[in-house]
Amino acid sequence: MPAAGARKPMRERFREQVREEVKAAALAQLAEGGAQAISINAIAKHLGVSGPALYRYFASRDELLTVLVIDAYGDLHAAMARVLEPGLDAEAQIRLLAAAYRAWARAEPHRYELLFKPPIPGYDAHAQPLAEAARALMGLVMGVLHQRDSPAAYGNDEVLAARSAGTDQFQLAVAVWSRLHGFVSLEIGGGFTAMHLDADALFETEVQVLTGRIS
Structure with a gap:
């Protein structure tokens, strides 16, 4: 754990940033088509990465939904x-x-x-x-x-x-x-x-x- 006032390690900051981008994309899908429209593969395509890559940040659509x-x-x-x-x-x-x-x-x-x-x-x-x-x-x-x-x-x-x-x-x-x-x-x-x-x-x-x- 970093000392008080210290910045988080770059890898942890990057992970948090990606998770926030995934959640933002999922919320856009939710607003457009409801929960059924939420797709990790579609989010990956939107973010310009592979589907399997995003599963390192959310293990499943259910996990993503739970966070939302x-x-x-x-x-x-x-x-x-x-x-x-x-x-x-x-x-x-x-x-x-x-x-x-x-x-x-x-x-x-x-x-x-x-x-x-x-x-x-x-x-x-x-x-x-x-x-x-x-x-x-x-x-x-x-x-x-x-x-x-x-x-x-x-x-x-x-x-x-x-x-x-x-x-x-x-x-x-x-x-x-x-x-x-x-x-x-x-x-x-x-x-x-x-x-x-x-x-x-x-x-x-x-x-x-x-x-x-x-x-």
Whole structure:
């Protein structure tokens, strides 16, 4: 391990650069054609290298997809955590979290969809790293509901314990997430547009229902 402040070895920096370029190319494929369109061989051709060469950086398409999913969870978590304001009550914080959740999903619809359904047949969408990333979002909501100091969050083990015990905070956090997810999925899927509904007005109603449950 390099000393504090020291640059990483060139080989390690090059590896990280290639991995980032592969992920960027995969995200472009995702936006264009969904998860099914992601192809390491196509990415290799785009980057001007051979397919086998890229397998030194990602052993399989599943591994690449897993990294993309975890990155998306991390970005969504960061977007939600960023809006929290110390001193606000739980109702106000939930309003901020809900707005941030919706805004991220609308800005990143293909990445959002990647989070909540198996991207390709046979992919293990419940593998431990993915489950832990999902629980980080739940922990954030639970921390707000429990009025912890900012940054409000339950850790992975605490979320697991709360789930096992069926605590009120966990049940309420699930209710918050399920309503938000249902709304956002319909919105980015075009459901409200097809029905000529005012999505902003509907969202405000949903948020009122959510905050009413914690008042």
